[in-house]
Amino acid sequence: MERRTIFGHRLLPVALVAPQFLLTLVFFLWPACEAVWTSLTRQDPFGLHSQFAGFDNFVELFTDSLYRDSIGRTVFFMIAVSALSMSSALLLAVFADREIRGRMTYRTLLIWPYAIAPAMAAVLWILLLQPRIGLIGVLLNRHGVSWDYHLNDRQAMLVVVLACAWKQVSYNFIFFLAGLQSVPRSVLEAARMDGARGWHRFRTITFPLLAPTTFFLIVVNLVYAAFDTFGTIQALTQGGPGKATETLMVKVYRDGVVNLDIGSSSAQSVVLMIGVIALTALQFRFLGRGGRRESAA
Amino acid sequence: MNPRRDPVTHVVLLFGAVLFVAPLWLALVGSTQDPAAIARGDLSLLPGHEGFSAYARVLAGPVPRMLLISLGMALAIAIGKIVISVLSAYAVVFFRFPGRKLAFWLIFITLMLPVEVRIIPTYSVMAGLGLINTFTGLWLPLIASATATLLFRQVFVAIPDELVEAARMDGAGPLRFLWDVVLPVSAANIAALFVILFIYGWNQYLWPLLVATNPKLDTIVIGIVKMVAVETETDWSAVMATAILALLPPVVVVLLMQRWFVAGLTESEK
């Protein structure tokens, strides 16, 4: 949408966008280009010389079974976290949308975890699940369940998924609740007149009307699971045991910052960038219509 | 059935509430217990007898400085992002200038390239600018914000043309109009965004981990992860006290501004 009335100045607007423009240029565009460039070059071990290597880094990356494993693990992790977090949030939102006593209190209790940092979520879950001090972890071990996510791959993945999904529930809850509240009452009343009840009404009326919200959240959750969970994983398992919880994000960090393999890490960065751009494009493609309708409500 | 007494609803919501409050409760009661007992696996669900001694211990160490660093970083990011986004959104909406489309697309790119995907190259840029291990390095690169710019653009576009015209006839220039009309009119959005961005800033982990290796620049989140990283000989009640202190500011901000922030969040992300 274009405004009819604007101010006539020419230099002022340029000055106004300049800070944002410069920051984007210096901290976004330049590094992104450098990542692309570095990913196409090969450096000697001392980082003194580099030469153009085409797609060698990428070929190497994708022929590396460790990397392919990491992709599979990440995809599984993203889907598990998103599905768990969104389904719990939707369930809670549906109930919190009902006319019950104390619903504002319930809402507050479900919204506050938005404030928790991903890394802090890990700390709180350690208090529950850590095998020697965690409330539940200790109980499990005392009752004959051999529980230690520092040693057991599956347990590690479970803990990481739980903590990451848990942290994201409040965000999803806020959006689902807003989505539910924007479903017009008249539509629900009409459905009631038509005889749709309970689960059936939810499945045929409410859930389809939540589609834009749901789609938006799928994208956000996938991005969250791919990137923002770094702190949680780092604090809980550091990607271990072995590589059991090493997502692509953790791997980039390990390879780049810890192992200083710049070429491979840059190639990985580029792969991640393409992933984010694809997800964002998808979001805009599908949300252009749905999202706007919702914000108008 | 009276919906206000619907037992199923209460059970589900109570279960949810417990799921989210229990870990916090655990941290709270744990911070008052004997660290040795916790280390033995005797974490209790009831408050211990140590009172606030763990807090005293923690506050005597580097935690106050960490809280201060986190606070400074969160404020700088929130305020910086708001200022920068307001200015650029204002320029894009209220002016026609060469490169307007280009500027808009550049802002979009920032949306597509979160810090996480370009950590290594950004690090080398930061090193080139001498920003590694500086406080400025903690916040400056994070204040370019596409989400905030898009939100403000949406808010500004909704300001009626007639309001701009009335202001022009009243003799207000662009900066005066921004200050006298646009900012007050957008106050609720700014407040909501402040909450979101403050939490975003407070909760940063990867970025400070990367650009500040000097422990003097550790944020509280970094600090606590470092504390739990060594799981043997950990002073658990100190960890829990630190966790409570680290959670306090963002949680208070969210609770105090819940209404604004929820409305702002659901609007801004569209």
Place this chain on the structure above:
Amino acid sequence: MAMLELIGLRKNFGTTEVLRQIDLSLASGEMLVIVGASGCGKSTLLRIVAGLETPSAGRILLEERDITSVDPSARDIAMVFQNYALYPHMTVFENMAYGLRIRGLSREDIAHRVDETAALLGLSEFLGRKPRQLSGGQRQRVAMGRAIVREPRLFLFDEPLSNLDATLRVRTRAEIRRLQRRLGVTSLYVTHDQVEAMTLGDRLLVLHQGRPAQLATPMEVFEHPADTYVAGFIGAPAMNFLPATLIEAGTAAKLEAGPLVHFIDGKRDGSDGKTLTIGVRPEHIRIDPEGVPLRIDLIEPLGSETLIHGRLAAPGETPLVIRLAGKAPEGDILTVAFPPEQMHVFDAATGRRLP
């Protein structure tokens, strides 16, 4: 002396001509109403005078000073906007004071002028309120107050009544007229509502597709519309148009529907056989046993009068609207006649009035 003069104003948006050649001169204290359908260019014209839009050609003189390229705020012109455009976060007082504050008036002067204006408009008790705490009518008055308090040379009104309900609109209309007379400020008033135009204007400018169709007093426009557009636009229900031919050496018209009517106000130019459009207002059509039969489609009783919609039974089946005092007559068919003294004669080819 002319207060405001527009000389050869034109405005193009790209290749679209929005205004073509507007020349206009307003006397001091005059209220000129610009009226036309939406898209006729009336708002653009107003915005050009305000300085919110620059003309593609032409000049604007305010008291003989060329203000064509002067900034809006420096023109000494105030404007009342259609949706009022009140600053939502400011009180009534602050809204009215804002322009004065920017002009650097002293605190006392501002307070004095705002108080005076508020008293004039009956807004004194609302000065501390925000716009959202006011009714539509009160907001409208604040918008007026904001213009009045500046004591401008020229008032611009951009459909200021269109957001009010019918009752309030009638009351505010009269209020605006009284106020404008009392303050004696030259005014340009834009509306699409012909009743507003008729009641408010000292003169009307009827705009049609960016061109001035007629510039005259309201009664002149009503009684002697310059063309079929103006004739159809001013007056409700709209004037009826009947196809006809000029005959008897320009002294009479032969209606396609049958009757032959002799002009009582003299002969018209043109050769016999020239096609005409005869305009008759609904209230001027008479029921006459000798007249032309009309098939009734619809009767709308309005209480003191009745509107009858129908079609002439004669060739062409011309639709016709009649306004009758009192109740509708019985039956499906009426016979109607067109009184020669109330006929408007237009050239069918150009639409222009034949004097």
